[in-house]
Amino acid sequence: MTQSLLHQILDYANRANPYPIYEQLRKTPVHHEDGGPYVISTYYEIRSLLHDPRISSDARNLGSTARDPLAEPAGEESALPPGFLRLDPPEHDRLRRMTNRPFGPPHSPHRVDGMRGELHDIVSGLIDGIGDPGRIDLVEQFSYPFPVTVICRLLGVPREDEARFHTWADTLAASLDPDPDADPTERGKGSHDARMQLGMYLAGLIEERRKNPGDDMLSQLATAKGEDGPMTTMELLSTAALLLIAGHETTVNLITNGMLTLLRHPDVLQRLREDSRLAVPLVEELLRFEPPVQLVPQRTTLADIELRGVTIPKGASLWLVLASGNRDPQRFEDPDRFDPDRRDIQHLGLGSGIHSCFGAPLARLETQFALSELARRLENPRLLEDPPPYRQNAVLRGPRHLHISCDGIRS
Amino acid sequence: MPWTYRPRRCPVLGDGSLERLKREGRIVVVGASLAGLRAAETLRAEGFAGSLTMIGDEPHEPYDRPPLSKQVLLGRAGADRTALPRLRSVDATWRLGVPATGLEMAARLVRLADGDEVPYDRLLIATGVRARPWPRAAEAELDGVLVLRGRDDGAALARRLAAGPKRVLVIGAGFTGSEIASACRERGLPVTVAERGAAPLVGALGGVVGAVAARMQREHGVDLRCGVMVTALEGDASGRVRAAHLSDGSTVETDVVIVSLGATRNTEWLAGSGLGAGPRGIACDAGCRAFDIRGIVTDDIYAAGDVARCPHPLFGYQFLSLEHWGNAVSQARIAAHNMISESTERIPHMEVPAFWSSQFGVNIKSVGVPSLGTEITISQGALDSHRFIGVYGYQGRVIGAVAFDHARWLPFYQELIETTAPFPPAFPTVDRRSDGQRPVDADFPDPSVPTHGPTVTVGGYAPADRRMTFTPAH
Ligand SMILES: Cc1cc2nc3c(=O)[nH]c(=O)nc-3n(C[C@H](O)[C@H](O)[C@H](O)COP(=O)(O)OP(=O)(O)OC[C@H]3O[C@@H](n4cnc5c(N)ncnc54)[C@H](O)[C@@H]3O)c2cc1C
Numbered sequence: 001m002t003q004s005l006l007h008q009i010l011d012y013a014n015r016a017n018p019y020p021i022y023e024q025l026r027k028t029p030v031h032h033e034d035g036g037p038y039v040i041s042t043y044y045e046i047r048s049l050l051h052d053p054r055i056s057s058d059a060r061n062l063g064s065t066a067r068d069p070l071a072e073p074a075g076e077e078s079a080l081p082p083g084f085l086r087l088d089p090p091e092h093d094r095l096r097r098m099t100n101r102p103f104g105p106p107h108s109p110h111r112v113d114g115m116r117g118e119l120h121d122i123v124s125g126l127i128d129g130i131g132d133p134g135r136i137d138l139v140e141q142f143s144y145p146f147p148v149t150v151i152c153r154l155l156g157v158p159r160e161d162e163a164r165f166h167t168w169a170d171t172l173a174a175s176l177d178p179d180p181d182a183d184p185t186e187r188g189k190g191s192h193d194a195r196m197q198l199g200m201y202l203a204g205l206i207e208e209r210r211k212n213p214g215d216d217m218l219s220q221l222a223t224a225k226g227e228d229g230p231m232t233t234m235e236l237l238s239t240a241a242l243l244l245i246a247g248h249e250t251t252v253n254l255i256t257n258g259m260l261t262l263l264r265h266p267d268v269l270q271r272l273r274e275d276s277r278l279a280v281p282l283v284e285e286l287l288r289f290e291p292p293v294q295l296v297p298q299r300t301t302l303a304d305i306e307l308r309g310v311t312i313p314k315g316a317s318l319w320l321v322l323a324s325g326n327r328d329p330q331r332f333e334d335p336d337r338f339d340p341d342r343r344d345i346q347h348l349g350l351g352s353g354i355h356s357c358f359g360a361p362l363a364r365l366e367t368q369f370a371l372s373e374l375a376r377r378l379e380n381p382r383l384l385e386d387p388p389p390y391r392q393n394a395v396l397r398g399p400r401h402l403h404i405s406c407d408g409i410r411s
Numbered sequence: 412m413p414w415t416y417r418p419r420r421c422p423v424l425g426d427g428s429l430e431r432l433k434r435e436g437r438i439v440v441v442g443a444s445l446a447g448l449r450a451a452e453t454l455r456a457e458g459f460a461g462s463l464t465m466i467g468d469e470p471h472e473p474y475d476r477p478p479l480s481k482q483v484l485l486g487r488a489g490a491d492r493t494a495l496p497r498l499r500s501v502d503a504t505w506r507l508g509v510p511a512t513g514l515e516m517a518a519r520l521v522r523l524a525d526g527d528e529v530p531y532d533r534l535l536i537a538t539g540v541r542a543r544p545w546p547r548a549a550e551a552e553l554d555g556v557l558v559l560r561g562r563d564d565g566a567a568l569a570r571r572l573a574a575g576p577k578r579v580l581v582i583g584a585g586f587t588g589s590e591i592a593s594a595c596r597e598r599g600l601p602v603t604v605a606e607r608g609a610a611p612l613v614g615a616l617g618g619v620v621g622a623v624a625a626r627m628q629r630e631h632g633v634d635l636r637c638g639v640m641v642t643a644l645e646g647d648a649s650g651r652v653r654a655a656h657l658s659d660g661s662t663v664e665t666d667v668v669i670v671s672l673g674a675t676r677n678t679e680w681l682a683g684s685g686l687g688a689g690p691r692g693i694a695c696d697a698g699c700r701a702f703d704i705r706g707i708v709t710d711d712i713y714a715a716g717d718v719a720r721c722p723h724p725l726f727g728y729q730f731l732s733l734e735h736w737g738n739a740v741s742q743a744r745i746a747a748h749n750m751i752s753e754s755t756e757r758i759p760h761m762e763v764p765a766f767w768s769s770q771f772g773v774n775i776k777s778v779g780v781p782s783l784g785t786e787i788t789i790s791q792g793a794l795d796s797h798r799f800i801g802v803y804g805y806q807g808r809v810i811g812a813v814a815f816d817h818a819r820w821l822p823f824y825q826e827l828i829e830t831t832a833p834f835p836p837a838f839p840t841v842d843r844r845s846d847g848q849r850p851v852d853a854d855f856p857d858p859s860v861p862t863h864g865p866t867v868t869v870g871g872y873a874p875a876d877r878r879m880t881f882t883p884a885h
Contacts, residue, residue, distance in 0.1 A: 047822075048822070048823070048826060051819065051820055051821075051822040051823045052823050053790070053791055053800075053820055053823060053840035053841050053842070054838050054839065054840055054841075055841075056841055058841075088841040088842060089791065089792065089841055089842035090792065090796070090798075090842050093798065093842075106772075302838070302839045302840065302841065303838040303839050352819075353819050353820070354819045354820070356819075
């Protein structure tokens with residue numbers, strides 16, 4: 001018997017190349033298997049649902065999720081209230097707005113741009129430290145540490161604490177990507193401990209920043225008192241946790257997918273080496289071609305919604321398969337071609353609507369820096385393994401390791 | 412025998428004349444601003460290789476107007492730094508600083524103020540609108556009395572604001588007037604706004620939303636006076652404005668007055684040409700082809716942007732004229748495409764109107780035509796938070812929507828308008844609050860008061876000699 005499409009999406013065997021399944025899926029833009037989630041795979045339908053106020057991100061509105069394999073087990077987040085990613089307006093709007101004040105325009109138009117120098121230094125430092133050019137694991141040695149370090153600097157985690165912070169972040173990240181062979185109780189305990197420790201660490205940091213604010217984001221969030229009132233400590237903690245997880249789980253994959261794609265398209269790699277300005281359109285195309293968030297689960301309908309002749313009932317859970325919408329031939333010409341010169345590129349890689357990626361400007365800049373520096377400095381890089389081993393996660397999809405070698409490292 | 416091109420002969424479609432037009436025809440664009448430039452770019456992008464002439468009465472290259480009442484007044488951008496980005500090269504003959512003064516439809520030529528005549532095979536009219544001046548000429552001449560439409564106006568006003576006037580008076584609280592008031596407050600300048608209607612923005616958005624706009628202004632320290640008219644401006648001995656007198660008997664001492672009383676369409680130069688053009692704009696079909704005054708569509712004259720007035724299928728084929736940036740761009744592209752296409756390849760202008768404004772720190776955006784609505788319901792957010800979506804209904808369907816700091820939801824409402832969804836929307840949404848449950852009167856000013864005089868009269872007795880005559884309003 002053939003496996004259901006839903007299971008094929010989740011099946012690890014298809015992780016390295018899920019695109020043929022998405023192609024299958026698009027034949028039924030609103031796909032539904034007995035009692036499971038409604039899976040939306042075509043560009044225009046996904047985009048319209050992302051802007052549809054009858055769609056909720058708040059878990060409290062979900063009906064029965066028994067048959068949604070990506071539903072969060074109850075109580076998973078119980079240690080902290082949900083971050084704004086899992087809230088609807090007006091709570092979502094208030095928290096996102098407050099978080100945005102120290103991060104982006106109009107109040108902080110230069111925050112991200114002001115990090116250019118720092119990003120450059122972190123990237124250079126990591127590449128300098130690579131060691132044996134004959135066997136590099138790009139994930140461990142570069143794509144992972146880079147965004148975590150950036151988040152530390154952004155939040156204002158002191159340098160001397162960065163190492164501890166990295167450890168907790170790694171453990172939490174691993175819990176998002178469970179290894180089916182590992183003992184689930186052990187794993188649960190490990191991530192619970194890490195969450196606790198990280199929470200306590202951040203709470204201490206927040207206290208300290210309330211007394212001695214700096215110009216980092218945590219200080220500004222801890223001392224904010226605009227029209228929206230102050231953030232409570234619990235809100236601050238869940239926001240910080242959200243920034244930490246969302247801010248690096250995605251960038252790791254974007255950078256790794258990026259390098260993998262470049263190594264599979266040596267002509268583009270060569271062009272990037274010669275002209276780093278290519279990084280800007282290249283990262284955009286990458287977000288279309290290999291988006292780090294493949295699908296958005298955990299959305300639900302507040303009313304019966306009719307879409308492409310199907311009535312999605314109230315309380316149903318939805319999966320919006322962004323990566324499939326990005327390769328919808330109804331929307332993009334020759335969608336399976338990686339083409340950094342593509343001009344018409346309104347992709348879904350960063351979502352759309354009110355939950356569209358909060359950290360987008362930073363993620364873009366990080367990836368542009370990372371890829372152009374890797375292209376410039378690695379001499380004659382090549383893949384040692386293609387496809388590389390992937391992580392378990394079907395939602396935040398990316399290689400677990402990317403083993404490459406090169407002839408040397410330019411200075 | 413070599414073939415010679417004779418432009419005057421009206422070509423029959425399907426005989427290759429279109430190919431000839433594209434290869435060596437002459438296209439003239441009058442109005443070298445947003446719509447004109449985007450049309451020119453589209454013509455070239457779609458393969459027009461003939462001669463292109465851009466006629467504009469302003470001395471400047473095409474520039475963008477929305478920043479003039481925003482960034483420029485805040486001193487964040489110089490008025491001379493608003494040039495429109497060029498999307499491609501247009502390779503045109505630019506006749507800047509010269510107004511077009513006449514059109515001869517039979518001879519297919521445009522007359523210019525400097526006496527030149529420019530012949531065309533296809534003409535695009537994109538002359539836009541201009542600010543309606545203060546009606547009393549002597550008072551309008553006073554130093555310190557300004558309007559805001561062009562780049563020079565923007566530069567002059569920015570200079571005045573930078574000099575720190577003791578008070579600014581804005582007459583009229585439409586979008587432009589409100590944006591000016593907002594910029595003044597952001598610069599810490601005392602500002603009075605005088606509005607004849609019951610609230611700012613009522614004409615465009617109605618009284619329910621207007622009340623929010625009024626509260627925003629007052630919260631930001633604007634001295635807002637509604638339901639009053641300015642009756643006279645008073646100057647000092649040296650001809651500088653010093654005070655304004657209001658219909659309620661009060662006086663406002665001021666040294667800068669900005670007249671924001673809406674716009675007048677730039678169609679006077681077409682008087683007597685036989686084109687269906689008047690104070691309400693140039694009537695054209697959904698493909699942007701202009702009508703002549705007999706209501707017959709021309710095939711060689713097109714109109715786009717603020718000056719055009721097109722029937723819109725979504726709104727009962729009513730002739731809409733919209734002063735919206737996005738409308739100018741999309742009409743320009745459609746007009747340009749249609750000018751050089753076979754009749755079966757032409758496309759209609761069906762875009763749902765959309766408009767944005769930013770004032771007092773709030774991003775306002777609308778889709779559809781709110782002013783056609785009679786009822787409103789607040790489908791998301793709340794009026795008193797200044798963050799909400801108002802949905803406008805007309806005869807049981809959704810006809811428009813406005814978002815205050817909620818723009819990301821608008822594509823959904825646009826779809827409701829496009830699919831003529833029922834009003835009031837019957838479904839629950841995220842962030843639906845109690846004050847949005849029931850539709851209320853949207854509270855637009857009484858539309859029965861005519862705002863434009865008749866423009867065409869009919870004469871003659873026998874059917875064969877009945878004629879229509881253009882009669883400009885006074
Ligand atoms: C201060 C300001 C702020 C605005 N803000 C917004 C906003 O926030 N959002 C929005 O959607 N829209 C906004 N608009 C409206 C928007 O700018 C217009 O919709 C747009 O400019 C229309 O473009 P157009 O090319 O049709 O007309 P115009 O830009 O008016 O261009 C017409 C051109 O034709 C010239 N002309 C006129 N008569 C002749 C003649 N006889 N011969 C030769 N040339 C002639 C004019 O001088 C002018 O240069 C704003 C407008 C202003 C003035």
